[in-house]
Amino acid sequence: xxxxxxxxxxxxxxxxxxxxxxxxxxxxxxxxxxxxxxxxxxxxxxxxxxxxxxxxxxxxxxxxxxxxxxxxxxxxxxxxxxxxxxxxxxxxxxxxxxxxxxxxxxxxxxxxxxxxxxxxxxxxxxxxxxxxxxxxxxxxxxxxxxxxxxxxxxxxxxxxxxxxxxxxxxxxxxxxxxxxxxxxxxxxxxxxxxxxxxxxxxxxxxxxxxxxxxxxxxxxxxxxxxxxxxxxxxxxxxxxxxxxxxxxxxxxxxxxxxxxxxxxxxxxxxxxxxxxxxxxxxxxxxxxxxxxxxxxx
Amino acid sequence: xxxxxxxxxxxxxxxxxxxxxxxxxxxxxxxxxxxxxxxxxxxxxxxxxxxxxxxxxxxxxxxxxxxxxxxxxxxxxxxxxxxxxxxxxxxxxxxxxxxxxxxxxxxxxxxxxxxxxxxxxxxxxxxxxxxxxxxxxxxxxxxxxxxxxxxxxxxxxxxxxxxxxxxxxxxxxxxxxxxxxxxxxxxxxxxxxxxxxxxxxxxxxxxxxxxxxxxxxxxxxxxxxxxxxxxxxxxxxxxxxxxxxxxxxxxxxxxxxxxxxxxxxxxxxxxxxxxxxxxxxxxxxxxxxxxxxxxxxxxxxxxxxxxxxxxxxxxxxxxxxxxxxx
Numbered sequence: 001x002x003x004x005x006x007x008x009x010x011x012x013x014x015x016x017x018x019x020x021x022x023x024x025x026x027x028x029x030x031x032x033x034x035x036x037x038x039x040x041x042x043x044x045x046x047x048x049x050x051x052x053x054x055x056x057x058x059x060x061x062x063x064x065x066x067x068x069x070x071x072x073x074x075x076x077x078x079x080x081x082x083x084x085x086x087x088x089x090x091x092x093x094x095x096x097x098x099x100x101x102x103x104x105x106x107x108x109x110x111x112x113x114x115x116x117x118x119x120x121x122x123x124x125x126x127x128x129x130x131x132x133x134x135x136x137x138x139x140x141x142x143x144x145x146x147x148x149x150x151x152x153x154x155x156x157x158x159x160x161x162x163x164x165x166x167x168x169x170x171x172x173x174x175x176x177x178x179x180x181x182x183x184x185x186x187x188x189x190x191x192x193x194x195x196x197x198x199x200x201x202x203x204x205x206x207x208x209x210x211x212x213x214x215x216x217x218x219x220x221x222x223x224x225x226x227x228x229x230x231x232x233x234x235x236x237x238x239x240x241x242x243x244x245x246x247x248x249x250x251x252x253x254x255x256x257x258x259x260x261x262x263x264x265x266x267x268x269x270x271x272x273x274x275x276x277x278x279x280x281x282x283x284x285x286x287x288x289x290x291x292x293x294x295x296x297x
Numbered sequence: 298x299x300x301x302x303x304x305x306x307x308x309x310x311x312x313x314x315x316x317x318x319x320x321x322x323x324x325x326x327x328x329x330x331x332x333x334x335x336x337x338x339x340x341x342x343x344x345x346x347x348x349x350x351x352x353x354x355x356x357x358x359x360x361x362x363x364x365x366x367x368x369x370x371x372x373x374x375x376x377x378x379x380x381x382x383x384x385x386x387x388x389x390x391x392x393x394x395x396x397x398x399x400x401x402x403x404x405x406x407x408x409x410x411x412x413x414x415x416x417x418x419x420x421x422x423x424x425x426x427x428x429x430x431x432x433x434x435x436x437x438x439x440x441x442x443x444x445x446x447x448x449x450x451x452x453x454x455x456x457x458x459x460x461x462x463x464x465x466x467x468x469x470x471x472x473x474x475x476x477x478x479x480x481x482x483x484x485x486x487x488x489x490x491x492x493x494x495x496x497x498x499x500x501x502x503x504x505x506x507x508x509x510x511x512x513x514x515x516x517x518x519x520x521x522x523x524x525x526x527x528x529x530x531x532x533x534x535x536x537x538x539x540x541x542x543x544x545x546x547x548x549x550x551x552x553x554x555x556x557x558x559x560x561x562x563x564x565x566x567x568x569x570x571x572x573x574x575x576x577x578x579x580x581x582x583x584x585x586x587x588x589x590x591x592x593x594x595x596x597x598x599x600x601x602x603x604x605x606x607x608x609x610x611x612x613x614x615x616x617x618x619x620x621x622x623x
Contacts, residue, residue, distance in 0.1 A: 019492075
C-alpha cells in the first residue's frame with residue numbers, strides 16, 4: 001500500500017508527506033503534555049527539527065555516503081595501516097576455500113565422473129596460474145604511483161573535503177540554533193496564551209519558525225556559510241572526478257572514455273551545429289537575394 | 298488514510314496541440330482552436346519547470362482562455378537538458394525563438410506577433426524583443442525577472458554562489474538540486490505549512506487533486522544546462538546586465554530602448570521568486586508608450602493557477618491581448 005504511494009507520487013511529495021505525518025505525531029505528543037500540565041520542554045522539539053531539516057541535508061548526506069565508497073578505491077592511510085590484517089584475513093579465506101574445495105572434491109569424486117567441461121576449467125586455471133607474477137606493489141609508496149597531473153587534484157580534493165566537513169557542521173549548527181530560538185519564542189507564547197485548541201497551538205509554532213527562518217536565510221552569516229559550503233563541496237567533487245579521470249586516462253589499457261573527454265565531444269558537436277545553422281541562414285539569405293535580382297531583371 | 302491519495306489522477310495538459318517542430322531538445326507546439334484574430338501568440342516558457350502550468354486543469358488554464366477568445370496559440374517547450382546539452386547558451390535559446398517566430402510569421406502571413414513570456418521565459422522574450430523589435434507586435438511578460446538587483450532570498454543566494462564551480466563539477470544543475478533550493482528559500486511555509494495543510498485535508502478528493510496537480514508540476518523539474526546556468530547567475534544576477542544595458546547575445550547588444558511596442562506586465566504582489574521590484578523598474582526604463590502593469594495579491598505560482606486570479610486578472614489580461622491582436 002505505502003509502496004504503491006511511493007511509486008505514484010513524486011519522491012519529494014512522498015517524503016515531505018511522511019515527514020509531516022511524523023511531525024504531526026511529535027507535535028500531538030507535546031500538545032498532550034501541554035494540555036495536561038501546561039508546560040513544554042525545549043528538548044521535545046529535537047525530533048521535529050530532524051524531520052524538517054533532514055530533507056534539506058539529504059544531498060550532503062548522499063555525498064558523505066558516496067565519499068565512503070570512493071575512499072575504498074584509493075589506498076589511504078587507514079587502509080595501509082590495516083594491510084597486515086587484510087593479508088592475514090585473505091590467507092585465512094584462501095585456506096578455508098582450499099579446504100572446502102578439497103573436501104568437496106574428495107566426497108564427490110567416487111560419485112562423479114569428470115566431464116570434458118571440468119577438464120577444460122581445470123586446464124584454464126592452470127593456464128592462468130602461469131601469470132601470477134609474485135610481485136607485490138608497495139602501497140605505502142602510493143604518492144609515487146600517481147600520474148604527475150593527478151597528484152594536485154588529489155591533494156585539492158582532500159583539502160576541499162576538510163573545508164566542506166568543517167562548514168557542514170557549522171551549517172547544521174546554524175539551522176539548529178535558529179530553530180531552537182524559534183522554539184523558545186513559541187514556548188513563551190504558548191505559556192502566556194494557554195492555547196485551548198491544537199490547531200492554534202500548531203499554527204503558532206509554525207509562525208514562530210517561519211519568522212525566524214525568514215530572517216536567517218537572508219542573514220549575512222547564512223549567505224556566507226552557504227556560499228563556502230557549496231563552493232567546497234563542488235570543488236571537492238570536481239577535483240575528485242578529475243583525479244579519477246586522469247588515472248583512467250593515463251592507463252593505456254583502459255577501454256573507458258572519461259566524462260571530460262565526452263564533454264569535449266559534446267562541445268564540439270554543439271559548436272558544429274551552430275556553424276551549420278549559421279551557414280543555412282547565409283544560404284537562405286543569398287538565395288533570397290538571387291531570387292530578387294532575377295525578378296528585377 | 299492514503300486510499301484517497303492513491304485514487305488521485307493527475308494528467309498534465311488539457312488542450313490539444315501538435316508538435317510542429319523539434320530541434321534536438323527544443324519543441325514548438327501549436328494548439329488546436331478556432332482562430333478569430335489575425336495576430337498569433339507565442340508563449341516563451343522558462344527553462345526551469347515545465348510549460349503545462351499554463352494549462353494545468355480546465356478551470357485555471359491560461360492557454361484555454363486564449364483559445365476560447367480565438368487567439369492562435371503557439372508555445373516553446375525547452376525540454377529536459379541532458380549531459381550532452383551542458384554547453385547550450387542563452388544565445389541558442391534566443392536563436393530558437395527567432396526560428397519559431399519566423400516560422401509562425403510565415404504560416405500566419407503576418408509581419409509580427411504577440412510574444413508572451415513566462416518567468417525566465419519573460420527574460421528570454423524581452424531579450425529577443427530588444428534584438429528583433431520589428432517581429433514583435435505586443436510583448437506580454439508574466440512574473441518576469443528583469444531587474445535582478447532585488448532583496449528577495451533567491452536573489453541574495455544567487456549573488457553569493459559561484460555558478461562555474463557548480464557547472465564544472467556536475468555539468469548541468471539537476472532538477473533535484475533546484476527543487477531543494479526553491480523549497481529552502483521558504484522552508485517552513487513550503488515544507489511544514491503546506492504539507493500540514495495536506496494532512497488536514499487528506500480526506501477531501503477535490504483538495505487532493507488540486508494539491509497533487511501542483512506538486513507533480515513543481516517536482517517535474519528539468520535540469521538547467523551548465524553554461525546557461527553560468528550566464529543566468531553571473532550576467533543576470535551578479536551583474537544585472539540586462540537592466541544596466543550591457544548584456545550581449547551573440548555579439549549583439551540587448552538595447553531596452555528598442556522596446557517601443559505595447560507591453561503588458563503581469564506580476565504577483567507576494568512573489569518570493571520574482572518580486573514586484575524585479576519588473577517595475579524595467580517598465581519605467583523602457584520607452585514603450587503603451588505599457589500596462591496588472592497584479593494580484595498572490596504568490597509566483599498562484600498568479601497562474603489560482604481561481605481568483607482567473608476570475609479577475611486573467612480576464613483583463615486576455616482582453617488586453619485580444620484588443621491588440623487584429
